[in-house]
Amino acid sequence: MHPIVVKNVSKTFSGRGWKVEALKDVSFEVRKGEIFGLLGPNGAGKTTVINIILNLLTADSGEALLFGEKANSDVFKSINAISGNSQFHWALNITEILQFFADVYEVPNPKKRIAELVKLLRMEKLMDRKFRWLSTGEKLRVAFAKALINHPKLLLMDEPTLGLDPDIAQHVRKEVMRLRDQGVTILLTSHYMHEVEQLCDRIAFIYQGKIVDVGDVKEVKLRHFGTYDVTLTLDKQPSKAFVAKHKLTGKGMKVHATLEGEDALSALLAGVHEEGYNIRDIAVKKPTLEDYFIKVTGDQR
């Protein structure tokens, strides 16, 4: 049973004289133990999907299931969520905030759990401070502590590193990977492609409310690019037969190849070795998720 199944979900927002189709027949599943990235430009519908999963928003049609069930009080006990702009009551200190959520989630031995989280997220100096006096990074650590307080099996993270300094963002990413290693399933939305590439096992790309691609990161990149751009500098000029065989371009000792996937790259390198050439320099340009994002967004436009 998948932690999240989104089936044929559609949602339209409307008012007097306006109508926006926010989601159009969106379907995907998040598998147990994976980090699943939901990508897309601003206004694509990422947060709308998360809100529907969290039952803060009702879909017009279709359904979102959590561990095979519709959202209900019991299923929420093993879920938590965090967003980049998570806020808590400004007047309460961090101990009080975490105590409240420990109560709500009926955490056994709450003091011990809070102490564990304080140590894990290095919050020792924050505990007596009111939420209003924390910096953005410190607020995010509190949001993380709240999100982990119930040992969630599923964590929904909406832009968790938005606006953070690079070192704090890196710390958050390490934390996300640590959670995945512990078996927590994570649904992540992010604008930062390198972050998604670093963290996610699979992604879905959403554009203007439609899922245009879903699969593992490498697979979806190759689906759209299918190529590696390779530049080789050899120790001598390659023979015409070798150039023709491997469809190389370029002049002299510097040649280029556009290859379909990793197997083709291996075949080229093996050929170079068999012909007795030595490689002086090699540059392989793999498509990044950012290339993918720009291409898919461009294609859809």
Added chain:
Amino acid sequence: MKLHHITSIMKNDLRVLKKVKLRMLEITYFPLTTLVMWGLFALQSKQYAFQAGLIVLVVNLFWSFTQLAQQEANMFMMEDLWTLNIRHYFIAGITEFEYIIAKLTMSTLVATMVAVVLVTVAQWFGAPLFQNLPHVIGLAGIALLGSLALALFIAGSVLMLGREYAFLCWSSLSLFIFLSAPFYSPSILPAAVRWITEIMPFTYVFEGARAIATSTAIPQGMLLHAALIAGAYFVLAWPYYWWAFNRARKSGMLARIAS
């Protein structure tokens, strides 16, 4: 319905009350000073129309209690909307009913505690409240029912319309005051609006308050009638709140006000 969800919210609201001391000022200072002001007026009026002074005093006491019970329920909710805390509640599996029950219970506790002080002060100024304690408690219960019903209507409306409509928390009760005939008998009003007065949740509470102030007997039938009207508001308020909450969830307003 999970009791620990309700008690957790209430405990948290108590923590907030303890931390935001100016909220305590709002809860105690304003009703108390208003009552003292009218108590002094009642003392002054001993020279010419003491009963008129007592009417103003006792009606104000009930009015303050009504206002406090309604406003505090809505203010405890607004705190969550202003601080964007409300999102965490609903994704923790707290239902809309557990949430609002916690807020109504908190406001009932706060209003009741303040009411005890107000009754004592009014008694000191000469209002015969202790002598009529069963009626005072009965009328307070009816007033509370009406206030909580109104709080439910307002909570649903604010969730449905958005944070920008927070002013409803302070202004809605004023809509009722004129037609609830606080200091005068409904018979003074033109016949065209008198029927509205008769279906207002607080009309009979004020009529009872005037009777207590003037040591006039309160007909038992009137109390029952008042309880039925306030009860009807209370019963109708729940489906409205549920409908408004779900409308907010459908329109996207719930997600919007929670983030």
